[in-house]
Amino acid sequence: xxxxxxxxxxxxxxxxxxxxxxxxxxxxxxxxxxxxxxxxxxxxxxxxxxxxxxxxxxxxxxxxxxxxxxxxxxxxxxxxxxxxxxxxxxxxxxxxxxxxxxxxxxxxxxxxxxxxxxxxxxxxxxxxxxxxxxxxxxxxxxxxxxxxxxxxxxxxxxxxxxxxxxxxxxxxxxxxxxxxxxxxxxxxxxxxxxxxxxxxxxxxxxxxxxxxxxxxxxx
Amino acid sequence: xxxxxxxxxxxxxxxxxxxxxxxxxxxxxxxxxxxxxxxxxxxxxxxxxxxxxxxxxxxxxxxxxxxxxxxxxxxxxxxxxxxxxxxxxxxxxxxxxxxxxxxxxxxxxxxxxxxxxxxxxxxxxxxxxxxxxxxxxxxxxxxxxxxxxxxxxxxxxxxxxxxxxxxxxxxxxxxxxxxxxxxxxxxxxxxxxxxxxxxxxxxxxxxxxxxxxxxxxxx
Amino acid sequence: xxxxxxxxxxxxxxxxxxxxxxxxxxxxxxxxxxxxxxxxxxxxxxxxxxxxxxxxxxxxxxxxxxxxxxxxxxxxxxxxxxxxxxxxxxxxxxxxxxxxxxxxxxxxxxxxxxxxxxxxxxxxxxxxxxxxxxxxxxxxxxxxxxxxxxxxxxxxxxxxxxxxxxxxxxxxxxxxxxxxxxxxxxxxxxxxxxxxxxxxxxxxxxxxxxxxxxxxxxx
Amino acid sequence: xxxxxxxxxxxxxxxxxxxxxxxxxxxxxxxxxxxxxxxxxxxxxxxxxxxxxxxxxxxxxxxxxxxxxxxxxxxxxxxxxxxxxxxxxxxxxxxxxxxxxxxxxxxxxxxxxxxxxxxxxxxxxxxxxxxxxxxxxxxxxxxxxxxxxxxxxxxxxxxxxxxxxxxxxxxxxxxxxxxxxxxxxxxxxxxxxxxxxxxxxxxxxxxxxxxxxxxxxxx
DNA sequence: CATGAATGAGCTTTCATTCAT
DNA sequence: CATGAATGAAAGCTCATTCAT
Numbered sequence: 001x002x003x004x005x006x007x008x009x010x011x012x013x014x015x016x017x018x019x020x021x022x023x024x025x026x027x028x029x030x031x032x033x034x035x036x037x038x039x040x041x042x043x044x045x046x047x048x049x050x051x052x053x054x055x056x057x058x059x060x061x062x063x064x065x066x067x068x069x070x071x072x073x074x075x076x077x078x079x080x081x082x083x084x085x086x087x088x089x090x091x092x093x094x095x096x097x098x099x100x101x102x103x104x105x106x107x108x109x110x111x112x113x114x115x116x117x118x119x120x121x122x123x124x125x126x127x128x129x130x131x132x133x134x135x136x137x138x139x140x141x142x143x144x145x146x147x148x149x150x151x152x153x154x155x156x157x158x159x160x161x162x163x164x165x166x167x168x169x170x171x172x173x174x175x176x177x178x179x180x181x182x183x184x185x186x187x188x189x190x191x192x193x194x195x196x197x198x199x200x201x202x203x204x205x206x207x208x209x210x211x212x213x214x215x216x217x218x219x
Numbered sequence: 220x221x222x223x224x225x226x227x228x229x230x231x232x233x234x235x236x237x238x239x240x241x242x243x244x245x246x247x248x249x250x251x252x253x254x255x256x257x258x259x260x261x262x263x264x265x266x267x268x269x270x271x272x273x274x275x276x277x278x279x280x281x282x283x284x285x286x287x288x289x290x291x292x293x294x295x296x297x298x299x300x301x302x303x304x305x306x307x308x309x310x311x312x313x314x315x316x317x318x319x320x321x322x323x324x325x326x327x328x329x330x331x332x333x334x335x336x337x338x339x340x341x342x343x344x345x346x347x348x349x350x351x352x353x354x355x356x357x358x359x360x361x362x363x364x365x366x367x368x369x370x371x372x373x374x375x376x377x378x379x380x381x382x383x384x385x386x387x388x389x390x391x392x393x394x395x396x397x398x399x400x401x402x403x404x405x406x407x408x409x410x411x412x413x414x415x416x417x418x419x420x421x422x423x424x425x426x427x428x429x430x431x432x433x434x435x436x437x438x
Numbered sequence: 439x440x441x442x443x444x445x446x447x448x449x450x451x452x453x454x455x456x457x458x459x460x461x462x463x464x465x466x467x468x469x470x471x472x473x474x475x476x477x478x479x480x481x482x483x484x485x486x487x488x489x490x491x492x493x494x495x496x497x498x499x500x501x502x503x504x505x506x507x508x509x510x511x512x513x514x515x516x517x518x519x520x521x522x523x524x525x526x527x528x529x530x531x532x533x534x535x536x537x538x539x540x541x542x543x544x545x546x547x548x549x550x551x552x553x554x555x556x557x558x559x560x561x562x563x564x565x566x567x568x569x570x571x572x573x574x575x576x577x578x579x580x581x582x583x584x585x586x587x588x589x590x591x592x593x594x595x596x597x598x599x600x601x602x603x604x605x606x607x608x609x610x611x612x613x614x615x616x617x618x619x620x621x622x623x624x625x626x627x628x629x630x631x632x633x634x635x636x637x638x639x640x641x642x643x644x645x646x647x648x649x650x651x652x653x654x655x656x657x
Numbered sequence: 658x659x660x661x662x663x664x665x666x667x668x669x670x671x672x673x674x675x676x677x678x679x680x681x682x683x684x685x686x687x688x689x690x691x692x693x694x695x696x697x698x699x700x701x702x703x704x705x706x707x708x709x710x711x712x713x714x715x716x717x718x719x720x721x722x723x724x725x726x727x728x729x730x731x732x733x734x735x736x737x738x739x740x741x742x743x744x745x746x747x748x749x750x751x752x753x754x755x756x757x758x759x760x761x762x763x764x765x766x767x768x769x770x771x772x773x774x775x776x777x778x779x780x781x782x783x784x785x786x787x788x789x790x791x792x793x794x795x796x797x798x799x800x801x802x803x804x805x806x807x808x809x810x811x812x813x814x815x816x817x818x819x820x821x822x823x824x825x826x827x828x829x830x831x832x833x834x835x836x837x838x839x840x841x842x843x844x845x846x847x848x849x850x851x852x853x854x855x856x857x858x859x860x861x862x863x864x865x866x867x868x869x870x871x872x873x874x875x876x
Numbered sequence: 877c878a879t880g881a882a883t884g885a886g887c888t889t890t891c892a893t894t895c896a897t
Numbered sequence: 898c899a900t901g902a903a904t905g906a907a908a909g910c911t912c913a914t915t916c917a918t
Contacts, residue, residue, distance in 0.1 A: 169424065
């Protein structure tokens with residue numbers, strides 16, 4: 001107490017924690033992500049998180065208000081990453097074909113999903129256990145994506161490549177198809193193969209991921 | 220009651236008791252359904268349910284083992300109803316076109332959804348807050364539907380009407396598209412219009428519900 | 439429903455119950471005894487008892503106020519039987535020796551124990567799980583027996599056959615010795631030998647049962 | 658503790674916390690002991706215990722898994738204390754007489770009983786309300802003591818000081834006699850005299866506690 | 877007499893959150 | 898910043914008991 005201690009740690013746990021990670025906050029995020037994936041969001045207690053993060057219970061509340069708050073942070077980061085992966089379709093002459101561009105978008109999205117697998121599962125599998133607030137964030141995200149697709153459909157109709165249709169409904173269905181395929185592939189990596197891991201997103205999968213939704217809406 | 224009963228019997232007493240039993244049970248199911256829809260499954264406590272049903276706490280446990288048990292009962296009934304709405308595609312000559320038959324199936328499914336709206340929302344919106352066990356029941360349902368679609372695709376390929384493709388993936392996507400559309404329409408009836416209620420499933424909606432998924436997989 | 443039914447039973451259970459037993463009350467006592475022995479008094483619920491007796495829940499309360507009440511009835515019957523087995527020591531000349539008479543008393547007590555085994559276990563094994571009230575009944579019984587022994591010691595001291603001692607304490611110890619031996623032998627019949635049953639009270643056992651306590655107090 | 662600590666350490670914060678921990682735990686043990694004695698184990702609720710300890714409900718579960726767990730802790734401590742009080746009989750020449758040694762053992766046991774009165778009552782009065790696990794612990798304890806006595810009898814028979822007999826049965830009876838006397842004296846301190854307290858174990862009592870059981874088995 | 881559906885008090889246990897150190 | 902003991906509201910579930918039939 002009186003001595004000049006230059007090192008803050010009192011035991012292995014703490015020291016390990018400090019040296020190993022950038023910050024307590026990211027340790028908590030990491031731990032939350034992992035536990036959420038492993039036990040589901042709402043079967044994960046704050047205790048599970050802090051234990052996994054190797055910090056004290058009270059520390060959690062220095063960084064987050066509650067469980068939904070962490071989840072919100074995770075989801076926000078994930079959504080930002082997905083946003084970053086999506087490029088607007090370039091319709092200027094000389095640009096790659098729209099189909100090509102869509103495929104590239106989906107390829108980048110798949111990469112993001114692989115990097116953020118834990119959170120992706122949460123967002124894609126439906127708002128499983130996303131108590132109120134957080135579910136709303138996810139919902140907002142999907143609405144925005146949907147609006148983007150809707151706009152793209154309008155453009156496509158203008159260009160005469162998209163068939164006449166109820167754009168909103170078709171956007172929903174196209175998105176639903178993609179989401180279902182991605183969600184299933186994500187889920188597949190969960191329990192079955194513990195050794196090899198990952199059937200993952202290969203080129204054939206990607207091809208169908210583009211083909212099916214487009215056939216439904218192209219002329 | 221009025222008749223002169225001179226001998227002990229499995230009398231009105233028993234039958235009345237039985238109908239009381241039946242009605243309490245269905246009151247509980249009704250209440251559970253309503254609360255689940257209103258607050259989400261896992262934010263609904265046993266207390267919420269019994270209060271809504273107007274019975275005592277202990278009464279609940281005369282009929283169900285726990286919350287998942289009620290949910291299971293609701294989901295089972297719903298699944299049975301959906302099953303009852305689906306007819307196998309009849310490929311004998313003279314039968315209506317498969318597209319026609321698919322549209323009829325979907326129309327009947329929509330009717331079931333309207334009748335079982337509360338439970339439908341739970342099953343369609345994804346395993347939102349479905350504590351472990353219950354989520355499994357819903358998951359099983361979807362797996363079975365998926366298998367049915369997969370089989371249908373195989374038949375279709377045999378007949379040369381379905382394009383060559385990864386059947387499993389296409390089944391997932393077709394189902395995802397339909398599910399997304401239905402789910403959204405169901406959800407639409409939720410909060411916004413409390414007076415008029417229901418944008419519901421009209422013929423245009425139904426038409427697109429058939430068209431979009433089929434275009435993706437037909438030759 | 440409309441047919442003239444001349445038999446009062448509504449199902450096998452009821453008819454079986456009525457024909458098999460003398461009265462509902464003794465069926466309940468029987469059932470209680472058995473369950474108490476099998477699960478312990480306080481792990482036995484009213485439900486266990488009525489189920490074992492094959493009667494309805496409410497019927498129980500036509501005959502007993504509560505669990506302790508049944509236990510009380512069982513214990514009372516047991517105590518009466520024990521009392522009936524004990525004869526005052528006859529000190530008139532020409533009577534068998536006191537030791538002989540004590541041995542006979544104990545022999546008769548052993549017989550009672552065998553007949554009332556279920557209740558005997560409860561009374562002898564100590565107030566195991568005897569919720570307050572019931573424990574008191576058992577306690578009263580032992581106090582009375584103790585008083586009897588105490589009196590006998592006084593008589594014995596008067597006759598000069600019992601050594602001078604703290605009669606109360608010696609009575610307690612003599613009783614404790616006998617009780618321990620009987621209790622252990624009773625307990626022995628419980629779980630171990632399921633096929634042969636019963637090591638039970640043989641003559642050697644009885645001999646020591648008399649000898650040991652008496653040596654401690656005779657001159 | 659006194660040494661100059663110049664390095665990070667399990668510092669005052671921690672040690673203070675530890676002593677708080679320790680004191681809460683022992684407050685709970687104390688409270689449990691007292692309530693168990695006053696109301697009987699199984700009529701004592703967790704609520705009774707925490708109220709008596711002056712802590713919140715949840716605090717209990719920081720230290721014990723359930724009621725049986727506390728009881729187990731109490732019983733274990735008691736049994737250990739009793740064990741510590743018993744010395745093997747020393748038969749080497751020059752040692753005090755066996756009777757003397759036995760008396761000393763019993764005297765020490767009586768002292769332990771007085772110190773652990775509350776728990777002693779539970780263990781001695783029979784496994785009252787000792788749900789499953791804990792009852793087993795007590796049972797095991799008595800079996801071990803019994804085995805010790807049995808061995809001692811064998812030795813005594815070898816030395817020719819113990820009469821020929823069924824050693825097991827005699828051990829049970831001797832133990833039963835002692836246990837009954839101790840148990841009764843313990844119980845005596847319970848309700849009657851709340852002011853003066855304690856008739857307790859005096860030398861006369863102790864003398865008879867040795868004499869009676871020994872007379873039954875010595876030649 | 878007999879029934880069994882209904883009751884609700886009461887118990888155990890969990891867990892998000894606070895706060896003194 | 899970090900800690901972790903303490904809190905207490907809230908949930909789940911059981912079971913003795915009542916009462917209309």
